[in-house]
Structures are given as structure tokens and as C-alpha cells.
Amino acid sequence: MPAGSSKKRERQYEHVKESAEKRGASKERAKELAARVVNKERARSGESRTSSRTSTRDPKSASQRGGERSHSGSQGPTRDQLYEEAKKKHVEGRSSMNKQQLREALGR
Incomplete structure (x- = not known):
């Protein structure tokens, strides 16, 4: 988690990380997934200084999208x-x- 993150984002990170581990992801993969989800949510809510257009303009959150774009070139x-x-x-x-x-x- 980036320094100065809110308690909400820290809880969100831990929740996503634990969920990924329960689904069988390695600890490193779980950390990566959690960081990506939290960073996306921070960007969407204006908490991030820099973010991509996709992160800020996507009408669906990561949880709503449910992995729709997770397989590029599908x-x-x-x-x-x-x-x-x-x-x-x-x-x-x-x-x-x-x-x-x-x-x-x-x-x-």
C-alpha cells in the first residue's frame, strides 16, 4: 500500500489479498491483484495523483467488471x-x- 493510504483502502487491500489467497493464488500474485484493485479504486475516486484514462473513465468498477478485460486478445x-x-x-x-x-x- 502506498504511504498515506486511508484505512478504508488498507482494509480493502487486505480483503482482496485474502480472497485471492483463498482462491489459490500465490502470496505474490495475491499482493499484486490486491494492489491493482486498490490502485484502480483510488484512481476512480480521485485519491491518486496520477492515473490512466482507463482507470478514471471506466464506467464499471473492477468488481462489477468481473474480469471482462482480464484476458487481453481473447x-x-x-x-x-x-x-x-x-x-x-x-x-x-x-x-x-x-x-x-x-x-x-x-x-x-
Whole structure:
């Protein structure tokens, strides 16, 4: 935590860090995640002197976003996700289709 952080941000940092460790993240990864979340929230609320445009103008908080941007360069839904959607829509031959074929069958 940066020097002079508020008690609220210190509690938030500890909470995020402990949550990440419970989910199986290493101590170092948990610290990194907690610092990123807290720094983003500090930037959004005007507590930070320097911050990126993404940090200050993003309409969703990190918790609301739920990792939407955590996989840069993402190729959309996984094959398994497409398969499940095809299953719900009763697409014939879905079990032998690859990811591209499932996309086409679903009209994506």
C-alpha cells in the first residue's frame, strides 16, 4: 500500500489479498491483484495523483467488471462454451464440431 493510504483502502487491500489467497493464488500474485484493485479504486475516486484514462473513465468498477478485460486478445467464448450453447439450441452434430464449426452453426 502506498504511504498515506486511508484505512478504508488498507482494509480493502487486505480483503482482496485474502480472497485471492483463498482462491489459490500465490502470496505474490495475491499482493499484486490486491494492489491493482486498490490502485484502480483510488484512481476512480480521485485519491491518486496520477492515473490512466482507463482507470478514471471506466464506467464499471473492477468488481462489477468481473474480469471482462482480464484476458487481453481473447478469442471470444471457448469451444466448451459454444458447445453448451449449441446443446441448448439442439444443434445436430455438435459433438464432432470444432470451435469454428460451432461458431458457424450458431451464427456467430
